[in-house]
Amino acid sequence: MNRQQQKRQTRQRIINSAFTLLDENRSLTAISLREVARAAGIAPTSFYRHFSDINELGLTLVDEAGLALRQLMRQARQRIASGGSVVSISVDTFMEFIVQNRNVFRLLLREHTGTSSAFRAAVMREIQHFTEELSDYIVAHLRLPRKIANLQADAMVRLVFNAGAEALDADVKEVEQIADRVKIQLRFVQLGAVSFNSSNPGL
Amino acid sequence: MNRQQQKRQTRQRIINSAFTLLDENRSLTAISLREVARAAGIAPTSFYRHFSDINELGLTLVDEAGLALRQLMRQARQRIASGGSVVSISVDTFMEFIVQNRNVFRLLLREHTGTSSAFRAAVMREIQHFTEELSDYIVAHLRLPRKIANLQADAMVRLVFNAGAEALDADVKEVEQIADRVKIQLRFVQLGAVSFNSSNPGL
DNA sequence: TAAATTAGCGCACAGTTGTACGCTGAATTT
DNA sequence: AAATTCAGCGTACAACTGTGCGCTAATTTA
Numbered sequence: 001m002n003r004q005q006q007k008r009q010t011r012q013r014i015i016n017s018a019f020t021l022l023d024e025n026r027s028l029t030a031i032s033l034r035e036v037a038r039a040a041g042i043a044p045t046s047f048y049r050h051f052s053d054i055n056e057l058g059l060t061l062v063d064e065a066g067l068a069l070r071q072l073m074r075q076a077r078q079r080i081a082s083g084g085s086v087v088s089i090s091v092d093t094f095m096e097f098i099v100q101n102r103n104v105f106r107l108l109l110r111e112h113t114g115t116s117s118a119f120r121a122a123v124m125r126e127i128q129h130f131t132e133e134l135s136d137y138i139v140a141h142l143r144l145p146r147k148i149a150n151l152q153a154d155a156m157v158r159l160v161f162n163a164g165a166e167a168l169d170a171d172v173k174e175v176e177q178i179a180d181r182v183k184i185q186l187r188f189v190q191l192g193a194v195s196f197n198s199s200n201p202g203l
Numbered sequence: 204m205n206r207q208q209q210k211r212q213t214r215q216r217i218i219n220s221a222f223t224l225l226d227e228n229r230s231l232t233a234i235s236l237r238e239v240a241r242a243a244g245i246a247p248t249s250f251y252r253h254f255s256d257i258n259e260l261g262l263t264l265v266d267e268a269g270l271a272l273r274q275l276m277r278q279a280r281q282r283i284a285s286g287g288s289v290v291s292i293s294v295d296t297f298m299e300f301i302v303q304n305r306n307v308f309r310l311l312l313r314e315h316t317g318t319s320s321a322f323r324a325a326v327m328r329e330i331q332h333f334t335e336e337l338s339d340y341i342v343a344h345l346r347l348p349r350k351i352a353n354l355q356a357d358a359m360v361r362l363v364f365n366a367g368a369e370a371l372d373a374d375v376k377e378v379e380q381i382a383d384r385v386k387i388q389l390r391f392v393q394l395g396a397v398s399f400n401s402s403n404p405g406l
Numbered sequence: 407t408a409a410a411t412t413a414g415c416g417c418a419c420a421g422t423t424g425t426a427c428g429c430t431g432a433a434t435t436t
Numbered sequence: 437a438a439a440t441t442c443a444g445c446g447t448a449c450a451a452c453t454g455t456g457c458g459c460t461a462a463t464t465t466a
Contacts, residue, residue, distance in 0.1 A: 003463055007413065025318045029233065032453060045455070046414045054454090113312050113368055115228045120372070155362060155388040162361045165316055169323075184399070185358040189388070192395030196387070206433055210443065235423060248425070249444045257424090 014040045066126035152193040269329035355396040
């Protein structure tokens, strides 16, 4: 078999194994090189053939998580295009994603407030994409000034991610309740932004 | 010297040392018993005279952090009583607290999404106090129905804590900007809740 | 076919961890 | 004054960590 292929395969096995280890009681900084190697079925020292560091693996995982997140956005956009309440569809899509990619989202959440500033920064970049895209949408469809739209989008993304955090530990029924709650809260923000804009024009 | 006193003193030294270790790159689960003992100036094994476990120390720290948080609330209430914008005063008080108790707040934030479900639960309880108190305030002063007030308070607390998280890594100037931003976002939520209540009476 | 590259391995080492055990000396109680 | 309690210590051990080093065997290149 091809050598590069083989190597890429092993590398992917390392990444997947790492995600598997990121369950409800482990963070990126809490998994050890040896553990990952064990899970991937390679010798500890072979790890270095793929990553110079366990931190490099960490950043790779954050990247992969970001990728998944962008796929989520794309999916939400498609669903929105085919009609329905934007907020409702977005939240539902988001929650669906979380339930199906628990560990991926867990990674983002944990490292968002985690102990490594490099990881924190990497996660914030990924979330920023979300906020920017939402902001564009608000400007285009709700016709609010950029400044207000940015604040609105920022608040909304924060609320949704917070809800997602809660959903991680919740069962199906609870996830539904959380989704309903955040939908109303997002409605608050939206109505409030419009109202604020009316009474503070140009600010 | 009194023996109980002496012991309480050592115990407090352990707690303080632990807080010191919780800087920007360490979480509760990442500090070791030996490290804490070293910082507190006792032998590793002496630790067990005070806590049965490092987890027990962790829960104690969360409790202490919660205590500090409630003091913060009291302080905010006092300042509000002497006049001024409620939101503005609350946010400023909160930010002031964070800057002055970085590690205490860091602890709460980290463990809120951390790897120990026991810690997560403990932190959520503390935050819940905040939300409930704010909810009461909203019902009393803004005359919104309980249901709406709960949702509003929940959203507001989440936004404020999120802003606090950002403030942890920020300098004085940036903290001010963050505070300004969240104040407007809180205004959104408040206006939106009122507006929502008008158009959905009784829901 | 011969030479070079390299993914993966085993061994080794020093450093860290939690914690069991028994001792000591001082404070407290009797 | 004698007996008891107990905070703190030192030693010890097994388990784990990251990583340096040199080997092997298979693929790739020349």
